[in-house]
Structure formats: structure tokens, C-alpha cells
Amino acid sequence: MADETIVETSHRKSPEPWQIANLFARYANFTWGGGSATVSVLHKEIIDRRDWLSESEFTLCFALARLIPGTNLLAFCTGIGWMARRGGGAVCALLGASVPSALLVLVCTMLFSFWEHDPIVQAAIRGAVACAVAVTVRTAWVIARPHVVQGSRTMIALVAVGSLVLYWGFDIPAIDILLSCAVVGALLPVARA
Amino acid sequence: MSFLDLYVVLLRATITSFAGLASLPAIQDALVLHRHVLTEAQLNEAVVITRSTPGAVGLYVVSVGYFVSGVSGAVAGWLALVTPAVMIVPLLHYAGRRLHHPRLQNLLKMVVVSSAALLFAAAFPLAKDALTGWFTYALAAIGLLLMFVTKIDIFWIILGSAILSVGMSVLAAS
Numbered sequence: 399m400a401d402e403t404i405v406e407t408s409h410r411k412s413p414e415p416w417q418i419a420n421l422f423a424r425y426a427n428f429t430w431g432g433g434s435a436t437v438s439v440l441h442k443e444i445i446d447r448r449d450w451l452s453e454s455e456f457t458l459c460f461a462l463a464r465l466i467p468g469t470n471l472l473a474f475c476t477g478i479g480w481m482a483r484r485g486g487g488a489v490c491a492l493l494g495a496s497v498p499s500a501l502l503v504l505v506c507t508m509l510f511s512f513w514e515h516d517p518i519v520q521a522a523i524r525g526a527v528a529c530a531v532a533v534t535v536r537t538a539w540v541i542a543r544p545h546v547v548q549g550s551r552t553m554i555a556l557v558a559v560g561s562l563v564l565y566w567g568f569d570i571p572a573i574d575i576l577l578s579c580a581v582v583g584a585l586l587p588v589a590r591a
Numbered sequence: 592m593s594f595l596d597l598y599v600v601l602l603r604a605t606i607t608s609f610a611g612l613a614s615l616p617a618i619q620d621a622l623v624l625h626r627h628v629l630t631e632a633q634l635n636e637a638v639v640i641t642r643s644t645p646g647a648v649g650l651y652v653v654s655v656g657y658f659v660s661g662v663s664g665a666v667a668g669w670l671a672l673v674t675p676a677v678m679i680v681p682l683l684h685y686a687g688r689r690l691h692h693p694r695l696q697n698l699l700k701m702v703v704v705s706s707a708a709l710l711f712a713a714a715f716p717l718a719k720d721a722l723t724g725w726f727t728y729a730l731a732a733i734g735l736l737l738m739f740v741t742k743i744d745i746f747w748i749i750l751g752s753a754i755l756s757v758g759m760s761v762l763a764a765s
Contacts, residue, residue, distance in 0.1 A: 426646075427646050436647075439744070454690060454699075455687075455690070457703055458686060458690060459679070461698075461699045461702040461703050461706070464702060464706050465682075465702065466675060466676070466678050466679050467605070467606050467675050467678070468605045468608070468672070468676060469605070469647045469648075469649035469650075469672060469675070469676065471649075472649075472672065472673055472676035473676040473678065473679040474679075475676070476677060476679050476680065477680070480679070480680050480683055481683065488677070488680055492673055492676055492677070498646075499644070499646030499647065499650055500646075500650060500653045500665070500668075500672070502645070502646065503640060503641060503644055503651075503654050503665075504653055504654075504662070504665045506643070506644050506654075507636075507640055507654040507657045507658070508657070510636055510639075517760060517764070518757055518760070520760075521756045521757045521759070521760030522753040522756060523643045523753070524721070524723075524727065524756050524760075525752040525754070525756025526749050526752055526753040527642070527717075527720070527721040528722060528727040528730040528731045528756070529748060529752035531714055531718045531721050531731045532732070532735035532738060533734070533738070533749070534710060534711075534714040534717060535711065535735060536735060536738045538708070538714070539707070541706065541707050541710070542703065542704055542707035542708075545700050545703060554704050557705055557708070558704055560705075561704075561708040561712075562709075562712055565708075565712050572709050575709065576702055576705055576706065579701040579704075579705040580702050583698035583699070583701030584694050584695075586694075586697045586701075
């Protein structure tokens, strides 16, 4: 079962730029719960439904985006676009993932004083945000699952628990923990085939 | 405040932070405390607006830009938000060629698993804010169950949760 889920397909057909922009406009803008929810949705759309990238390419984008300053989600979308169709794909993905939600935020900012006390709007937001907690938990599982394979479960558990201990117990910033894990990963002995 | 000036201030904040709201202290320091072009109340409103709309949490800089300079400020905020994202391209260009190298695979595995653990940790403060009674706990639990055992799109689950919450609110009011 080891790494069976990480499948490579080297001869994929590149999606058209409009398809990339369309996908990110639809799925990267209208999900509550921040980037985690969006990653979960995009995983399903890009790998399971459209087969644009392999699991390992998706993982590469996700991991590198976590190490880049700014909004990780936008770096992640840009990376996916680049992997799918190089420069044009990156631009389409970045615009598709950021313009619609930025416009929505702009309109909401303009109208904020009108709806900030509306009980219906507030109730809808409460419901959506409650569900976002569930989305965050599920996303943690979705991104970790391909790596939880026989032979490396102990190491995976150590890294996960170690990260939580450093974050909760010692208040170490997330980026420092991620960079430390990157260094540990690079220095680990390489398993022989 | 000029467009370029605002862009540079916001970019400094976004490019030196690694999470959605992590840039907030830098923006507060530059725009509220030093330049006095934004109030604390507006900064809070910007955060509330972004939390109340779908999409990345970091989008609050668009709202901040609008409060400072209107629509052109919002554009400066959007540019400051997207600029750091392009840094992933040279990294992918380099790492993509070595995707199958065992050391890179190990590195990616460690970062992804650590990210998953940190995401799990992030659910707790979110839950503290969002789960305020039995009904919101029930919404989160049912949502989680549906996500794991069905193939229903997350969008529909979130929408259903919002509609149920509105229904409950109307019932409670009547």
C-alpha cells in the first residue's frame, strides 16, 4: 500500500487557461473556513474529477505554498496553475482565485454598515462558520492521508505530535515548525528501494 | 496617501507574514499608530468583513485599502495580497525537476504532515469562536459526518448549515 496513492501520470493534457480560471473562480473564492476548506475542495476537483495533476504534484504545491510568505492559499493556487499550464496557468489561477473574492470583500466593505446588525445575515454566517470547523478538521485528514502508509506511520505520528507540542506547548510560530520539519525531512536517511 | 505608498506599506506586511491575519500587527503599526489613516474600529471591521465572507482570510487587506483610499486603495490591497504568491513559481521550477528525489519526497512528507497537525490545531480557536451552543456543535458534527461518509460537495454542506442556522434563528425569534 506504500505510496500507492501517489501516482504519476506524465502525459496529461494541459487544461485550457479559461478552464483554470473557471475552476479557481468557482472553487477558490466561495468556500468558508479559509484556505483549508479550499484545499480540500480543490483536491477533489483537480485530482479526482479532472486529473490535471498527480497526487505528488499537488503535494509539492501544497508544501511549498506553506513555506511562502503571504496568503498560502494564493501561492498554492498559483502553483497549481503553473504546474498545469506554466506561466499562463499561474496567472489565470491567481486571478481566478483572488479577483472574485476581492470584489466581494470590496462590496461588503462598502455595504458593511447596512448589514452588520441584520439578524438573518448573522445567523447564516454563524451556521457557515460552525461548519468551517468541521471542514478544517477534515482537510487536515485529507492532506495527511496519502502519507499515512505502512512503514512510516511511527515517523508520521512523531512529526504530527511533535508539531502540536511545539505549537501548543512552546508557542513556536507555525512557519518555524514547518521549516524545521523541512530540514528534518531533507536530512532523514533515504530509504532504499 | 498615494497608491504606491499604500501598496508598499501593505506589501511589507503581507510579505513578512505567513498566515492570513499574521500581517495585522504590521498594518496596525503602520496605518493606525504611525500614519493615522486608519482607525482601530475600521481595522476590526475589515477583519469581521473578511471572516463573514468566503475566501482567504488574508483578503482583509482589500478592506483595509478601501478604508484608507477608497477603490484605488482596495486595488493596492489586492496587489499586496497577490504579489507574494508569485514567489512559488521559481521554487516549483526548481523543485519540480527533482520531484522524485527521495530527499525532496521526505521533505515534502514532513512539511505536509506537520501542516496537517497545525491545521488540526487551528480548528480549536476557530471552534472556540464558532461553536457557541448545542446547535452550532450539532451543525459542526453533522457537517463532519457528511464530509467523511458522503460525496456531497463541501459548498452544499456549508450552505445547508447556513440555511439551518437561519431557520433556527427565525424559529427562536418567533
